[in-house]
Amino acid sequence: MTHVNVLDPGASPLDYYGFELRRHREAAGLTQRQLGDIVNYTGSLVGQIETARKLPTPEFSERVDAALGTGGLLSRLVALVMRSQQPAWFQQVAELEVRATEIYSFDTHMIHGLLQTRAYARAVLGALDQSRLDDRTAVRVARQKIFEKEKVPIFWAVLSESALYQEMGDRRTMREQLAHLLAFEDNPRINIQILPFSAGAHAGLQGSFDVYRFADDPPIIYTEGYGSGHPTANPDTVVDCSLRYDHLQASALSLRDSAELIRRLMEERYGEQHASDGGPVA
Template identity: 50%
Template structure:
């Protein structure tokens, strides 16, 4: 008799996903290897996902729905699964970010997470030496889906020019990342400004921060340190952060000038090399 691991669907979103996968698979009379053939993967991978040893991707979940004809069941679950894989200290912010009506961010070191390409995100996240890098990358890509909603949040990103020059992931990755930023030049929901080197000292030399605004809830300021994140709705902090952000917007290049600056750096620093 094979040793079949008992699943507890209530243990976590990942456990629920695995239990539902096993339930539907068995209801359709399929063995793990047979389902693997339908998905062009191994039966071992099916088993690992059922027993929470492997985290599924959105592509895998969508393929499951097609193969098992489950009317979007796994595609709906995967968002909860991937969100549960975010660092515990970051999840409260991710929940607020998803509900925000307006997002303002100043980034002094790296491109804002919602704007990162997959390869750029992988290079950034790898610096923390995580146990499961690919799961964190998938979770970050999942966060970006809020920008693809029918009515996404209004968003404004100010990037220190150093972000454009710092070669994270290498030449090819940076070229693709700057190209990604340029794709937002005509996006009605997102605006990007560059804070140029020539601005000198500015209103947020202390570092990056995000401002979230909601339709029916208090504004929130979010900052990060080396090991965790911090949110506050303190009115004095909100007022100070809003004032600093207004100064940053006034000091930064215009949206049109920022497009030109990103294009120039992309060409001069990351252009095709012989």
Template identity: 55%
Template sequence: MANIRNLDPSASPLDYYGSELRRLREEAKLSQDQLGGILFCTGSLVGQVETAKKLPTRQFSERLDAALMTGGLFTRLIGLVLKSQLPNWFQPYAEMEAKATYISTYQAQLVYGLLQTPAYARAVLGVENPDRLEEMVAARMERQRILERENPPVLCVILDEAVLYREIGGAEVMGSQLAHLLSFRDHPWIQVQVLPYAAGQHSAMMGSFTLLRFDDDPDVFYAPVYGGGHMTANPQVIRERFVSYARLQATALSREDSAALIARAMEERYGHQPEPEVA
């Protein structure tokens, strides 16, 4: 039997998505099973999305737009739906990150979210969010779409060497994650550096942080804290953190030496052979 649970479209982006799906499906005089056949999925899945019990994917949304000739409605909505799956405290940062022209980050423990593979993200997020794991992984992958747009932000990432050796998700996951990092070694807008153990004490001993720069808005400093995050546009804090970041970049290995260290960790620690560089 078709699921006819009523939704409040104003309750959340997911509820609005589901209510619009039901409205347009019924206008097209299609049953859930009929629409599912067109979308190459089950009618049950259509019903679960309509009742906000299942998170739609971007592929589902694109097929839905084509099937119901919506002019791209669901493809536009899916970004809002996926962003709404991020923790409430993190959403303001994600919105700022998506608007930034320059992103400069130091990460002491983990690969920065914009450069994580799905498997690595799943291992990280599964520690404290097993009940909402797929939704949160999908939301993290959605964040990464800013790197694919026509004018992506400049992204500078400094990883502590410990990040390379902290085995997240097992050897296979880590090998693939490090290979993903190496894929950016010649990217025009993304720079990955490693801060080696040999650096000793450094200007980011207090932990991970990110600096966001914008074309028309004040710079923002963000630092994660347990169960939340601290964000500020205080000019003095920004000034101090930019100096700290400049010192970190000077202390970290060069882009080329960082890639060599990542490749070595990949091979020696996780048994993965790096892909040869294209001449």
């Protein structure tokens, strides 16, 4: 008789997801392999997710919901699973992102997590720690599901020009990342401005920060250190950082000029180069 691992659905969101996946699969009379064949994943992966040894993805959840007729249950649960897998110190911030009606970010040296491609995020997260890199990358990218909500929050990013030059991964990764930024060019709710080197001394010299605004709660300012996050609703801090953000937006390039700078760097710095024999080089 095959031993079936018994999950405690109350142990964690990941365990609860696995419990529900197994319950609905068995109710449908399918083996792990049969379900895997239907949704184009391996039966082994289905088993690993059922036993909380592997993170499900939104894509996996959508396919299984459709195959098992769960009414979108797993797609709703996967958002909780992803947030629960964030570092403990960041989970509160991930919740702020979900609740916020407006998010304003200033970043000094890399692209904000809500705007990162999978390859860029993987390069950032793997700089010092290669463990569970696929899962940690999936968790970061899953935060971007807030842009698929019925009412997308207003997101405004001011990026230092240095973030466009700091090469994460390889040149292809950076080219794809800059192209991803340009994909928001015509989206009025997701706006990207570049703070150019020519701005000189500016209001963000003390470092990156985010401003979260909500429908019914006071704004929150978030700053980050090594392995720690610092959200605060202190009114003086909110006023100070809001003023700083106004000055950063005023010093930054316009939305159109920002897009042109991104486009130019994408081609000139990260575009395909050619060897002397005419063939492309990486």
